[in-house]
Amino acid sequence: MQTTVNDPLFRKSMRFCAWSGYMAVIFYIIGGVILGGMTPPLLNSGEAPEVFVRKITDNQFQIQIASVFMMISFALFGSFGAGIAAQTRRFETNPVFSYVQIVFTAGGQVIALLVAFSWALMAFRPETYHPTVVMMFTDFAYFCALFSVPLFGGWCVMIALPILVAEEGKEPFPRWVAYVNLWAALLYIPGQLILFFKTGPFAWHGFVALWIPYIAYFAWIWIMSAAMSKVAKAAGNEPVVGGARSAAGSVA
Amino acid sequence: MTRSVESGFLRNANNIAWIVLVGSTLFGWWLGYTVKNVQGDIRLATAGVLVTAFVKTWIVGFQFMELKQAPSWLRHGFDAWVIAMCVVLLILCVG
Amino acid sequence: MTDSITDNRRAPPVGGRMATPDCATQKHVPGEVGIWLFVAGDLLVFSAFFVVIALGYREQTELFAQSRTTLDMWVGVLNTFFLLTGSWFVAKGVESCRQAHGAASSRYISLGILFGLLFVANKSFEWGLKIANGVTPKTNDFFMYFFSFTGIHLVHVLVGLGVLLVVRNVSRRPELSKKDIRTIESGATFWHLVDLLWIVLFSLFYLL
Numbered sequence: 001m002q003t004t005v006n007d008p009l010f011r012k013s014m015r016f017c018a019w020s021g022y023m024a025v026i027f028y029i030i031g032g033v034i035l036g037g038m039t040p041p042l043l044n045s046g047e048a049p050e051v052f053v054r055k056i057t058d059n060q061f062q063i064q065i066a067s068v069f070m071m072i073s074f075a076l077f078g079s080f081g082a083g084i085a086a087q088t089r090r091f092e093t094n095p096v097f098s099y100v101q102i103v104f105t106a107g108g109q110v111i112a113l114l115v116a117f118s119w120a121l122m123a124f125r126p127e128t129y130h131p132t133v134v135m136m137f138t139d140f141a142y143f144c145a146l147f148s149v150p151l152f153g154g155w156c157v158m159i160a161l162p163i164l165v166a167e168e169g170k171e172p173f174p175r176w177v178a179y180v181n182l183w184a185a186l187l188y189i190p191g192q193l194i195l196f197f198k199t200g201p202f203a204w205h206g207f208v209a210l211w212i213p214y215i216a217y218f219a220w221i222w223i224m225s226a227a228m229s230k231v232a233k234a235a236g237n238e239p240v241v242g243g244a245r246s247a248a249g250s251v252a
Numbered sequence: 253m254t255r256s257v258e259s260g261f262l263r264n265a266n267n268i269a270w271i272v273l274v275g276s277t278l279f280g281w282w283l284g285y286t287v288k289n290v291q292g293d294i295r296l297a298t299a300g301v302l303v304t305a306f307v308k309t310w311i312v313g314f315q316f317m318e319l320k321q322a323p324s325w326l327r328h329g330f331d332a333w334v335i336a337m338c339v340v341l342l343i344l345c346v347g
Numbered sequence: 348m349t350d351s352i353t354d355n356r357r358a359p360p361v362g363g364r365m366a367t368p369d370c371a372t373q374k375h376v377p378g379e380v381g382i383w384l385f386v387a388g389d390l391l392v393f394s395a396f397f398v399v400i401a402l403g404y405r406e407q408t409e410l411f412a413q414s415r416t417t418l419d420m421w422v423g424v425l426n427t428f429f430l431l432t433g434s435w436f437v438a439k440g441v442e443s444c445r446q447a448h449g450a451a452s453s454r455y456i457s458l459g460i461l462f463g464l465l466f467v468a469n470k471s472f473e474w475g476l477k478i479a480n481g482v483t484p485k486t487n488d489f490f491m492y493f494f495s496f497t498g499i500h501l502v503h504v505l506v507g508l509g510v511l512l513v514v515r516n517v518s519r520r521p522e523l524s525k526k527d528i529r530t531i532e533s534g535a536t537f538w539h540l541v542d543l544l545w546i547v548l549f550s551l552f553y554l555l
Contacts, residue, residue, distance in 0.1 A: 083376060179381035183388040189502055193495055196484055201399055202495055208399065212392060264444060270435035274398050277427050284554030285420060298555055305550035316438040316539045318377040318532070324385060326376060337394055337547075344401035345555060 006234075010086075013231035019085020020076040021225030027073035027219050036066025036119060038145075041205035044137050045198045046050045049131030052138060054124045067120035075114035080221065081105025081155070083228050088162050088172045090239050097162040104155035111151060112150050120140055142204035147189035153185035156220065160185075173237055180223055187216035189212050269315035273308055280304040299346050306338035378533030386540050389503075393544050396496050400551045403488055405513030414489035417482070422473045423553035426466050427545065434474045434542040437511065441535045444518055445528060456515040459538065461506045470501055493552055500541070500548055502517065507541040 032038035037059065043052055056063060082105060089098035122137035163171045163178035173179075191213040193202040201208040231237055258327070261267050283300040313319050319327045376383065388546050404411045440455030465536070477483075484494040514534035 058357065175379060176381040176384055179385040180388075183385045186389065186503075186506075186548060187392060189499055190495075193498075197491065200488065208396070208495075212395070259520075262438075266435060266438045269438075272429065272436075273431045274428060277424065277431065280550060280554055281420070281424055284550075301550050301554040305547050305554075308546045312434065312539055312543045312546065316434050316542070317536050318441075320374070321375055322377060323374045329387070332437075333390055337397065340524075341397060341401050344398065344405050347450075 011232045011234060014083055014087065014228050017079050017086070018225045018228035018232060020079040020083070020164065020220045021228065024073045024076040024080055025221050027069050027076070028218060029074055031066045031069025031071075031116075034066075035062050036070060038062065038066075038070070038141070039210065041210060044205050045139075045142075045194075045203040049135040052135045053126045053131045054135060054139045056123055060123050060126065063123035066121065067116055067123065070119060071113065071116040072212070073117075074109065074116050077109040077112055077221075078105060079110065080225065084159055084224060087228065087231050088159070088238070091166065091170055092162070093125075093173045097158060101155070104151065106146045106160055108155050111148050113145050115141045118144065122239050139204070142194065142210075146194050146204055146209060149192050149213075152217065153188045156181040156185040156188075159224070170239075171237060173231075177223070177227050184216050184220040188213045265315055269311050273311055276304050276308050279309075295346050299342060302338060302341050302345065306334050311335045378536045382533040382536050386536065389540060389544075391544055393547070396499075397547060397551060400492050400496065403492055404551075404555060407488060410487055411489050411555070414487060414493075415553070417555070418493075418553055419473060419476070420553060423470060425470050426473075427549050429462045429466040429469065430542040430545050433459045433466070434539050436462065437514075437535045437538050440514075441531055442516060444523055444531050448518075448523055453515050453518040455519050456511060460508060460511045460515065463504060463511065463538075466504060467508070470497070470504075474553050496548060497552070500544055503541045503544065507538045510537050 033040070037043070044061065081101065085098040085101040085105065088101060089095050092098055116138055118137045118141040122134055122141065126134045126195055159173075160178040160181040161183075163173050163175060166172070190202065190208045191210075194204040196211045197203040197206070197209070200206055280301055283297050283304065310331070314327075317330075318328055321325045360396055388486075436455045437459035440452055443449070443452040470546060477490075482490055484491045511534060514531050516535075517530050520527060523531070
């Protein structure tokens with residue numbers, strides 16, 4: 001029987017980080033799905049700027065409220081990502097991947113916040129802005145969310161790598177979590193195609209470029225949060241006392 | 253001498269799988285190219301191309317991915333995917 | 348050779364990891380369960396892609412048939428051949444790692460990498476030729492699907508080549524631990540997945 005570190009504060013903190021993830025998904029569903037018209041897309045990449053303005057004016061207040069929810073959702077990415085990094089950190093003698101993960105978390109959070117910013121600006125005064133400016137804000141929001149594949153995909157890879165290279169029994173998360181991360185990273189790739197298309201499945205309103213990365217991304221958040229919840233319950237993936245490194249020092 | 257080398261080569265399941273796969277690639281090519289252009293039974297050729305493709309897919313899974321030794325849930329899960337995908341594409345392309 | 352693998356194993360062999368010929372009778376998940384989760388996920392996504400292509404074919408049969416004739420059939424056949432042969436060598440490499448591990452193991456993996464690189468070279472040549480002739484993803488729906496989906500597949504090939512480099516490094520170790528075998532099998536499984544997806548893409552784009 002292995003002795004593991006009993007650290008109630010760490011477990012509470014992990015529960016907080018896991019719930020940041022769950023809440024991020026819930027707030028996005030309220031903001032982006034139910035109210036905001038991001039997924040399913042209210043707008044269509046191939047339409048005229050005037051159609052954009054009309055649709056946004058018709059739903060202006062709703063989109064504004066949605067932007068608030070999206071802002072809250074995306075702000076929670078920070079504590080969500082930091083929780084993953086913290087768990088990775090517990091198994092590192094000299095931290096590297098936990099630092100890399102923090103950088104990717106911060107980058108991802110900022111880019112995600114820009115999505116909410118431009119969504120809010122898009123609905124700020126569509127009657128005053130030139131229609132093409134309104135259109136640009138929509139484009140900008142989807143580009144931040146979908147074109148940022150190396151950032152969000154890289155984040156997933158940086159979570160997967162320390163799990164895969166870890167010694168047997170010293171993985172920060174179960175090994176299958178690493179593969180889920182790699183899968184998520186691959187699913188974001190079609191997002192880059194929005195650069196080339198304004199109609200069809202590869203445009204930013206299309207099935208392949210919008211739905212696959214979005215579903216993958218929020219499913220990924222949910223799965224990683226569940227993995228953190230498991231850590232919070234100290235159910236597996238605990239550093240062992242008297243191992244290669246004093247585990248107590250890592251969480252002190 | 254040559255004979256024994258040959259039978260040694262054919263005793264390995266991976267080698268046989270490779271020969272069958274390359275052969276069926278050529279068969280699929282013939283189906284898709286010659287039959288369609290010369291005789292013109294497009295629906296039959298299309299169905300043949302799809303079935304050949306998924307037979308190849310199954311061989312890659314069964315032999316190269318070593319599913320023949322895998323637990324049945326994994327093995328039959330893959331079989332089910334091959335059959336389902338083949339049927340769906342047949343319905344869409346031929347039906 | 349077989350002994351060196353067996354000796355290196357600290358825990359008793361589980362689930363048919365035995366490096367003896369009778370392993371065929373024992374059940375064992377190739378690689379690990381995680382890689383199969385990944386394979387299943389990728390198959391699911393590509394299933395969606397296949398359906399999208401098939402729907403395009405159904406709705407614009409004439410356009411698809413016409414565009415298809417401008418594809419270079421021999422490039423597609425050659426690429427299929429490259430991936431099949433690459434897969435074959437990788438499968439033989441894995442077999443060699445388990446049954447008679449030696450210098451040949453990593454040589455097989457190197458040959459697999461070589462055929463992967465040939466695929467990439469041939470694909471670049473094909474794309475270059477198409478783009479030089481003014482055929483781009485914007486030409487029509489067929490070429491939009493063609494460039495996008497074979498492009499996503501090409502990303503898989505490049506990732507797979509990276510994975511094979513890792514597998515090659517591991518297979519050069521004089522003695523392989525259980526964990527090494529798992530890494531080799533998982534990497535090989537991904538490479539075969541790349542091959543498998545191409546077989547269907549090849550049929551849908553070049554042959555239908």
